[in-house]
Amino acid sequence: MSPAGTRAEELADAAVAGDRRALARLLTAVENRTPTAEAALRRLYPGTGRAHLVGITGAPGAGKSTLVAALIAEVRAAGRAVAVVAVDPSSPITGGALLGDRVRMQAYASDDGVFIRSMASRGHAGGLAATSTSAATVLDAAGFDLVLLETVGTGQSEVEVAAAADTTVVLEAPEMGDEVQAIKAGLLEVADIVVVNKGDRPGAQRTAAQLRAMLTSTVSPRVAAADGAFAPGDERAARPRPKRPEVLITTASTGEGVPALLAALDRHRSAGREGLAGGARLARAEAQVLAIVSERLRDRFHGAAVAPATEATLLAVAEHRLDPYTAADQLLASLTGGHPAN
Amino acid sequence: MSERPIKILIAKPGLDGHDRGAKVLARGLRDEGFEVVYTGLRQTPEMIATAALQEDVDVVGLSILSGAHMTLLPKVTRLLRERGLDDVLVTAGGIIPDDDIPALEEAGVAAVFGPGTTIAEVAAYIRSHVRPPEA
Numbered sequence: 001m002s003p004a005g006t007r008a009e010e011l012a013d014a015a016v017a018g019d020r021r022a023l024a025r026l027l028t029a030v031e032n033r034t035p036t037a038e039a040a041l042r043r044l045y046p047g048t049g050r051a052h053l054v055g056i057t058g059a060p061g062a063g064k065s066t067l068v069a070a071l072i073a074e075v076r077a078a079g080r081a082v083a084v085v086a087v088d089p090s091s092p093i094t095g096g097a098l099l100g101d102r103v104r105m106q107a108y109a110s111d112d113g114v115f116i117r118s119m120a121s122r123g124h125a126g127g128l129a130a131t132s133t134s135a136a137t138v139l140d141a142a143g144f145d146l147v148l149l150e151t152v153g154t155g156q157s158e159v160e161v162a163a164a165a166d167t168t169v170v171l172e173a174p175e176m177g178d179e180v181q182a183i184k185a186g187l188l189e190v191a192d193i194v195v196v197n198k199g200d201r202p203g204a205q206r207t208a209a210q211l212r213a214m215l216t217s218t219v220s221p222r223v224a225a226a227d228g229a230f231a232p233g234d235e236r237a238a239r240p241r242p243k244r245p246e247v248l249i250t251t252a253s254t255g256e257g258v259p260a261l262l263a264a265l266d267r268h269r270s271a272g273r274e275g276l277a278g279g280a281r282l283a284r285a286e287a288q289v290l291a292i293v294s295e296r297l298r299d300r301f302h303g304a305a306v307a308p309a310t311e312a313t314l315l316a317v318a319e320h321r322l323d324p325y326t327a328a329d330q331l332l333a334s335l336t337g338g339h340p341a342n
Numbered sequence: 343m344s345e346r347p348i349k350i351l352i353a354k355p356g357l358d359g360h361d362r363g364a365k366v367l368a369r370g371l372r373d374e375g376f377e378v379v380y381t382g383l384r385q386t387p388e389m390i391a392t393a394a395l396q397e398d399v400d401v402v403g404l405s406i407l408s409g410a411h412m413t414l415l416p417k418v419t420r421l422l423r424e425r426g427l428d429d430v431l432v433t434a435g436g437i438i439p440d441d442d443i444p445a446l447e448e449a450g451v452a453a454v455f456g457p458g459t460t461i462a463e464v465a466a467y468i469r470s471h472v473r474p475p476e477a
Binding site: 020021024025027028031032090091094095096097098099100102103106108109110115116117118120 | 346347349368369371372373374375376377378379380381382385386388389391392393395396397398425426427
């Protein structure tokens with residue numbers, strides 16, 4: 001076996017057996033997309049799918065890290081093991097990053113049931129790092145019951161976390177917007193649970209009431225479909241339909257409302273297990289596999305054998321001698337001729 | 343596969359509440375292209391060792407102004423060694439008298455940066471002393 005393969009086996013087996021140092025090293029390999037990481041993920045994947053992956057997203061300063069810290073306390077009190085992947089943005093200019101989410105999660109230094117890992121987004125747009133899903137897979141394999149994926153502070157359209165997580169929590173702060181904000185397409189649409197945090201601030205109740213009114217109304221037939229109003233065979237039941245998120249209020253800094261949030265997470269999980277979220281799992285698999293396919297394609301176009309041809313094609317597009325669609329078809333055709341897999 | 347940025351933990355052990363220096367350093371190192379994990383004030387050696395292990399950092403930078411460096415810094419290096427993190431580069435900054443530096447080096451602190459050290463100097467030291475990443 002290759003050195004990377006042997007190293008991967010050792011790291012993967014040690015991480016699964018509870019070796020936290022090995023787990024941390026494996027996560028580094030995953031972030032760096034090394035051959036070791038790929039071999040380890042191949043080995044670990046069949047044993048995963050047990051953990052509940054929960055995405056936590058929302059605007060900068062809404063209280064994501066504080067809520068994660070409060071959730072850790074609640075999950076530990078219930079005797080379950082919890083891991084956190086906390087993503088902060090990388091600088092588009094220097095590639096550096098300041099990862100500050102641990103500041104709020106310090107209380108568990110000697111608790112083996114808690115594992116916190118910060119990740120820089122490394123240029124990936126969408127709220128997560130490109131490797132966050134793989135990191136969650138590794139933590140799942142290491143036996144954590146709950147894996148919390150905390151995104152960078154998001155705006156309106158960083159919805160990627162919804163594809164990565166079983167349950168997506170969107171955090172709102174009081175008075176962040178009116179009812180029109182609540183009915184815009186995007187982030188709020190992918191929420192399974194909406195949390196209005198900073199519940200001790202004035203306006204929290206009103207914000208929650210507005211969100212409830214706007215997100216859970218049953219005005220459209222598609223929403224009615226989500227309620228099961230149409231028979232399974234009915235064409236209207238098969239259309240894409242909006243979620244009907246629960247709206248909760250928390251005060252993460254005091255823990256107020258956090259037990260109710262954990263209960264809501266558990267309820268969403270059981271509902272998913274009963275098949276409601278089967279489509280979501282398939283969508284996640286598709287996103288994961290297609291991301292790898294596109295990465296592999298890119299590698300092959302840059303590979304020694306094809307790089308000059310690729311470059312010539314790109315140059316032709318740059319000089320407007322060739323249109324990009326024809327160029328793409330040519331590149332794809334060049335791959336299928338005479339290049340065996342791998 | 344792109345080159346991995348060096349990952350640094352900046353922590354403040356002990357009880358002094360002055361973290362402006364640590365924050366300025368963390369931000370400066372970010373601008374130098376490092377991935378900096380900032381953990382904030384009042385860290386116990388336990389917390390620092392756990393964070394270094396979970397984050398798999400290459401460097402632990404400790405900022406201390408309280409005068410307790412002779413107690414706290416050797417404790418951090420000992421905990422790091424006990425957890426198998428002997429290849430992590432440990433540096434310190436803050437108010438540390440020159441006379442104490444040999445003993446700290448003996449305890450495993452690789453470098454002590456006093457007042458007046460520039461961020462560029464710290465960055466250059468880190469770049470030339472960190473272990474190469476594994477495949």
